Amino acid sequence: MAIRLRLDKPWQPLTAEAATRLPGQLGVYQVADAKGTIIYIGQAGARSPFGLRSELQREASARGPGHQFRVEVNQQYRTRWFELLMVHKADHGSLPVDNAKNPPPALGRLSPA
Amino acid sequence: MDFEPNSEQQMLIDQVRRYVREEIIPLEAKLDPDASELDPTDQARLVEKTKAMGLYGIDIPKEFGGPDIDIVTRVLLAIEMAQHRAGLYVPCYGTFGGAGLAQIFEANEDQKERYLYPTLRGEKKPFFGLTEPSGGSDPARAIQTRAERKDNGWVLNGAKIFISGADRAQYGIVFARTDASKGRAGITCFIVDAETPGFHVRRVVHTLRSSSYATELEFKDCWVSDHQILGEVNKGFAVANDRLTRQRIPYAAGCIGVAIAAHEMAVEWAKMRSTFGEKLANRQAIQWMLVDNEIDIRTARHFTLEAAEKARRGLPFRTEAAIAKLTASEGGGRVVDRSMQIHGGMGMTKDLPLERWYREMRIRRVGEGPSEVQRMVIAREILGSNLR
Numbered sequence: 001m002a003i004r005l006r007l008d009k010p011w012q013p014l015t016a017e018a019a020t021r022l023p024g025q026l027g028v029y030q031v032a033d034a035k036g037t038i039i040y041i042g043q044a045g046a047r048s049p050f051g052l053r054s055e056l057q058r059e060a061s062a063r064g065p066g067h068q069f070r071v072e073v074n075q076q077y078r079t080r081w082f083e084l085l086m087v088h089k090a091d092h093g094s095l096p097v098d099n100a101k102n103p104p105p106a107l108g109r110l111s112p113a
Numbered sequence: 114m115d116f117e118p119n120s121e122q123q124m125l126i127d128q129v130r131r132y133v134r135e136e137i138i139p140l141e142a143k144l145d146p147d148a149s150e151l152d153p154t155d156q157a158r159l160v161e162k163t164k165a166m167g168l169y170g171i172d173i174p175k176e177f178g179g180p181d182i183d184i185v186t187r188v189l190l191a192i193e194m195a196q197h198r199a200g201l202y203v204p205c206y207g208t209f210g211g212a213g214l215a216q217i218f219e220a221n222e223d224q225k226e227r228y229l230y231p232t233l234r235g236e237k238k239p240f241f242g243l244t245e246p247s248g249g250s251d252p253a254r255a256i257q258t259r260a261e262r263k264d265n266g267w268v269l270n271g272a273k274i275f276i277s278g279a280d281r282a283q284y285g286i287v288f289a290r291t292d293a294s295k296g297r298a299g300i301t302c303f304i305v306d307a308e309t310p311g312f313h314v315r316r317v318v319h320t321l322r323s324s325s326y327a328t329e330l331e332f333k334d335c336w337v338s339d340h341q342i343l344g345e346v347n348k349g350f351a352v353a354n355d356r357l358t359r360q361r362i363p364y365a366a367g368c369i370g371v372a373i374a375a376h377e378m379a380v381e382w383a384k385m386r387s388t389f390g391e392k393l394a395n396r397q398a399i400q401w402m403l404v405d406n407e408i409d410i411r412t413a414r415h416f417t418l419e420a421a422e423k424a425r426r427g428l429p430f431r432t433e434a435a436i437a438k439l440t441a442s443e444g445g446g447r448v449v450d451r452s453m454q455i456h457g458g459m460g461m462t463k464d465l466p467l468e469r470w471y472r473e474m475r476i477r478r479v480g481e482g483p484s485e486v487q488r489m490v491i492a493r494e495i496l497g498s499n500l501r
Contacts, residue, residue: 005316045145046463076323078147083317083326086280105153108280111313113331 005087005112011036011068019056022071027052028080029071031059031098036068040098041088043081086110116418122186128166129193136162137197137205146463147324149199151206159208170210172363173233174218188366188421192414195370198466201473202325204367214239215356216286216302220343228284228304240279242287242305242330243353246272250486252288253297253350258332260289260301266339267291267303269311269332279328280314283307287332288349295347302349304341311335321472357482361434362424364481365417365441369410371470372441372448376406378467379452382459393455402451409444416440432494435487442477443484449474 007030012018014031029052031040044055052071059069074080082104089095090110095103118126140155141148151159163169171187173179182190194204217229217239231237248255258271269289279285284306292299305312311333318327344352380403383394393399417440420433449470453460460467478484 046147047145076319078145078149079317079319079323079326083319086317105150106281108278108328109314110280110316110328113313113315 005083006091007070007072007084009070009072011070014056014060014063014067014069015065016057016060018069019053019060022051022053022056023073024050024053025073026075026077027071027073028077028084029056029059029069030084030096031063032068034066034068038088038096039067040096041081041084043077045077082107083110087112114419114422116415116422118189122189125168125182125186126189126193129168129190130196132162132166133193133196133200133205137208141198146198146466146469149203149206149324151208156206156208159206160210163205163209168209170233172211177218177229177233184362184425185418185421188362188417191363191366192370192373195367196374198469199324200374201367201371201470201477202322204370210235214241214286215359216343216352217304219352220304223340224304224343231283237283238278238281240276240282240285241356242273242276242279242285244273244275246274246329249275250483252353253300256288256290256300258287258289259293260291260303263336266336266341267301269303269305269335269337271332272315273330273332275318275327276330277325277327279307279330280317286343288353289332291349292347297350299347300349300353301346302343302352303337304343305332305335305337309335309337320476322476323472324469358431358434359424360481361438361487362417362420362430364477365413365420365434365437368441368445368474368477369413369417371474372406372410372413372445375449375452375467375470376403376410378465379403379406379455382456399455402455406448406451409440409448413437413441413444432491435482435490438481439484439487439491442474446471446474446478 011032026044026046028041028043030038032038042055044052048054056069085095085099086108087110090112094100136159140151160169167180170179171182171190175181191204194209195201199206217232220229228237232239243252245255245257247257258269258273260267260269269287271289284304287303287305288300289303290299291301312335313331313333315329315331318329320327383399383403384392386393417437420430420437423430423433449467453467453471456465456467459465462468
């Protein structure tokens with residue numbers, strides 16, 4: 001059975017407290033604005049000191065209030081990250097605004113059924 | 114056969130070994146442990162370096178501008194190129210260039226202009242579309258993708274799975290059944306542009322190899338013209354088969370390179386690490402693991418160079434390539450496993466490359482023909498090909 005293509009967990013407010021409660025595991029995450037528009041898709045790779053917790057703490061500190069997030073623990077954080085970017089591009093015609101500023105080289109294209 | 118490198122080969126080996134140690138490994142230390150790409154600036158700089166070394170496009174035949182290095186020497190260099198964290202699947206991050214797909218060298222002149230030369234110039238990337246959800250080990254029978262005659266061309270319908278790079282490719286070589294009644298003699302090879310209506314990359318297939326993904330493809334009323342046939346109608350299986358046999362030799366070489374790197378790490382660790390007041394290297398249990406590593410590596414190296422030497426001489430090498438692929442992928446897996454055991458807990462971490470090699474080496478026992486198919490090929494040589 002294939003894993004779910006899109007992240008569809010409920011959004012949580014992006015705060016330092018919420019980030020502190022996250023697991024120190026590898027995975028992927030999305031950050032949205034207050035309206036729920038995805039503005040960034042990130043990954044917590046093996047160089048992150050405490051995985052998702054470190055990455056979301058950094059995001060909370062850098063972005064300030066008015067943002068939301070959701071995470072997925074995933075050992076295959078790199079391929080999952082590429083997948084989420086490609087699916088977003090297929091769904092919306094472009095990358096999330098903050099990914100578009102520094103897109104990964106040679107991102108592929110998907111046309112999910 | 115004497116497989117000791119001659120002086121010219123040794124010079125090239127030393128050159129590539131230095132390149133891996135001085136250029137690749139230091140950059141890799143800064144990358145994510147599962148990374149498969151360098152920073153584009155580093156990539157461009159290193160490509161210029163391999164061009165200056167005269168080793169860029171090492172697998173491209175001489176008549177197409179390659180550096181004219183024989184297959185035995187290429188195996189010796191491939192063993193060196195694999196000796197870093199990403200080395201099994203992305204030796205030196207592709208900075209030695211690629212030759213594209215072997216089949217495309219068999220294309221007609223028009224197809225070479227449209228596909229081969231742009232590929233060799235790095236302007237186009239191909240994918241290889243053989244395996245289907247119905248199976249990959251027995252493509253002659255498993256292929257269910259159909260190509261039916263229509264409007265001076267062919268309409269493709271079906272699916273492919275475990276296809277690497279299709280989402281980033283400009284074209285692919287796709288095998289489809291053109292005559293359902295003829296088994297392996299009913300398969301044709303098509304060149305399909307990625308922009309062709311009806312061609313879809315449906316999803317990412319996540320595997321143990323978390324540094325890179327495979328894809329699943331769908332062909333839905335995908336029309337291609339007669340000009341897109343590679344070779345002849347109903348003779349596509351030979352094209353696929355030839356590629357799979359040839360590919361087994363460098364595939365084996367990559368496994369040997371990683372096994373050597375893992376073994377060297379285990380030897381160093383055993384000399385340094387102490388338990389209960391004694392160096393690991395002084396423990397018989399550890400010594401025997403290192404001996405078994407050495408035997409696995411030497412066995413795989415011998416059989417892989419034997420296959421390469423036969424190919425170099427223009428002799429049949431199908432059985433030898435199967436033995437090489439089998440010994441290198443299975444032996445390499447054992448070497449990495451033992452090296453992890455010797456490292457203890459550290460061997461399981463992403464701090465060291467062993468865990469990535471362990472996951473990726475597992476795939477090598479299935480990719481490019483599983484061990485069981487290699488044994489079948491070898492058994493046919495022993496018992497005769499008419500055995501049923």
